[in-house]
Amino acid sequence: MFKKLIIITIASICIIGCSKDPKDISQKDKYSSGEYPKSLADLTGILGAAYGNYRSSELAGFQLNCKIFVNSEHAADLAYGGDAGWTELAFNKLSVSNGNAQDLWRGLYVGVKQTNAFLERATFYEKNFMAPSEQQMVNYMRGEAYFLRAYYYFLLECFFGETYIRNGQGGDKLGVPIYTEIPKTLAETQQGRKTVREVWDFIINDLKQSASLLDGAVWSGSSKGRASKWSAKALLGKAYVFTQDWPNAKTTLLEVINGSGKTLMPFAKYKDAFNGNAANEFNEESLFEINVDRVAAGYGIFGDFPNKNLTTTQGVIWAPSCVGTGGTEDGGDNTLGYSNEFVHDKNLLRFGFNLPIYTLVANPNYNPAVPASPTNTPQVMDPVTMNASKAMRANKTVDPRLYVNALQPWVDTVKMGGVLRPVAKCSNIGGGIRQFFQGWSFKKYQTIDDNVHAYNAADASNLYILRLADVYLLYAEACMNSGDNPTALEYINKVKRRAYDYPVNTASPIDYTSLTAATKATDANLANNPLRYERYAELFAEGHWWFDVGRWRIGAGEAAYFNVLLPTGGASQWSEARSYSFPIPFSEMSTNAQLTGQQNPGY
Incomplete structure (x- = not known):
């Protein structure tokens, strides 16, 4: 996130969030879509809204991590039984009217809308008001917008796509609708679902554009939280892993490892890196994180509207x-x-x-x-x-x-x-x-x-979205699936060594000796699978494990392992045919005619 930036300006709200034509607003010198943005600062405000949306209540501002991720993957047990939709998450049996899924869908597509608004306004600004000296910065900002749009679609596809691409199969299944610009008519809002392959190709193309446009961008001071070329490359490598494109995954992730200048932070820093210590923010391991500041006008992110705070309330x-x-x-x-x-x-x-x-x-x-x-x-x-x-x-x-x-x-x-x-x-x-x-x-x-x-x-x-430990483990997975087991084992061990406070690049007494060595876990999913275990242990409660469960298709084993779940004390209602995908919300199905017959299986 832009450090200390007030992320939603009145002008950007009028362009991005209003249904009325901004030209109908009386203060045309401020709000007309024919005259705004007039400055680079105006354009920055529009981009800031795309960043800030990730901290909305529908997403990480409140319920994405502490409800959707940790209950779906059973990192958490639920001691509160007063919310039926929340309980559905805990039991992996969502209804089509589940409010959390509906909010998630809406929040992510608002992010898509805001990135599309920025791209439209960037072109307008470039044609009408941009000074030649600003061209490079406008291109950098386009790169940021492509990264953010790709990330919003990455989440949409992982939650709502019918399946992942596995062993070359599944690309013809249903993904999510793709919007590349803000709809200008009712008909343009009616988009059907693209195929899984089309969505991943779109994500990958956006990330390639992002990395190219951001080449040379160096952020510092109040801008140091902005997306970089290496943010885009890291997420691109992750997209390749999630689609099992092992050659491209291996090449791209190794480029991040060798070229980003990032290293694993020492354990002395790592053990306190998730608890609001400002000295640990945007550190040597972080490839992209969302800035969170303890500033609230009223009640966290719920204090006012539009919310100008840089906080979360999870x-x-x-x-x-x-x-x-x-x-x-x-x-x-x-x-x-x-x-x-x-x-x-x-x-x-x-x-x-x-x-x-x-x-x-x-x-x-x-x-x-x-x-x-x-x-x-x-x-x-x-x-x-x-x-x-x-x-x-x-x-x-x-x-x-x-x-x-x-x-x-x-x-x-x-x-x-x-x-x-x-x-x-x-x-x-x-x-x-x-x-x-x-x-x-x-x-x-x-x-x-x-x-x-x-x-x-x-x-x-601050919320880590991409950090080097994740990249190391993704690279290990790509190596393992490319026949390079020694390299895979070494990168898994690098992550483990840091966790035990050993030098990262030197063999240690706690190293795994093979890719099937025993782990700390005793269950069938993780007991003899160091790659799975390290992704579980290293990235616990950071919003990764649910996607790993889905792409590896290990949900039934997870449900059997966690077994008794609160708030009711019953067993998971896991279904291999249904539970890996969230339902397309009923509200969306009922208002978008192009989605008729396109609900996910089992709903």
Whole structure:
């Protein structure tokens, strides 16, 4: 995101978001589509809206990560049962009227609309107002728009496309509708679904144009979050992997590895790189990230319209639970937000944490002469579990990334109201079943230095969209499928070495010895598959695993592994014929005649 940029100007709203012809607005000198934009700053405001849309409530501003991704892939268990659509996500059985899917579709196509608006207005500005000295910057900005449009379509296709291309098959199935310009008539809004192959070709072509146009662009200062040639190349390589074009994937990703100047950040930085530390933003590993600043006029992204904040509000959902003012796990101010979700217990086992559920015992250091408090608790975790937990961390028998991703009750701490408090079991797990859950809180992308409401529900952690660890693992996958197993194994091990704080480029004691070596996981999907395990562990809760599940077709195994799901305590309602794709929303099917007969299978 443009750092500190107010991303939606009144002028860009009128061009991009209004149904009325802007020429009908009385202040024609400001709003007429025949006169706007008049300056490079005006044009930048239109592009900013395309960036900022990713932080809308329909997308990462609120529900994309903390609802759609983590519930679909079971990173989270749902401790809140008051939203039927949310529960459908958790059980992998969406209805055609699911509100989350409908919002996702709308939010992504708004992003497409905004990029198309920019491209139209860039051409207008170039013809009417651009100074010759501005040509290079306008071309750079076009490159950014092509990158953003490709990313919005990338998400649309991965969520709503009928299938992925696998073993050369599936390209003739249904993808998503493609809009290359803003519709000017009702008929132009009525677009049917393109084929899967056509959509991926469109994405790939946009990314090629983006990389070419952005060649030479170097962003710094307040612009350092803007998309670059290497952002486009990284996503292009990912698109090649997702379509199993192994030769192009291998070449493109290696170009990113060798030419971007990026390196894996050291573990000392990595362990805190997801929790709002400004010193870690736009770091040596990041290829593209969305800027998030803890600034809110009212209530996070919901504070005003158009929202001018550079924040997100997903943290209220994921917020950790902690020991309350009275020194107990329950009652009073014992959450840093809503705490609607917690890390599904089966994920702990996958990272190698296999201790039984803890019990609470009398605190030998409790002082009854003073009031109980978070620093003077009547009870603590039983010492056997506490000592074993600390030992597992110290000797790394548990994957260290578990503690980057999650917070362990009574072992980890968070701060609220200036007081350091032990983390507690997720407060919203029903009292009758609490004893059956570990209830760890999420750490990644969370506010852990106070209640999120102390900051008006504004998050502070930048969101990584593309980083080098992802590229390394994608490159390993391309090498493995091109017959280059030694290189594949080495790049998988580079990612693992960083996680265990070993030098990245030197063999280490924790290296996998083969592509079928044992991992920390014990389930059939991941136990002897280092590539899958490393993508799972490294990118946990970052919005990648759901797509990996889909393109590898391992959903049935995932559903069987996670088994019991809250809020109902039932089993996943997984269907191989239906669950890999979200339904085209009923609202879209009912208003777009060209979609008749084009719903995804099983809906």
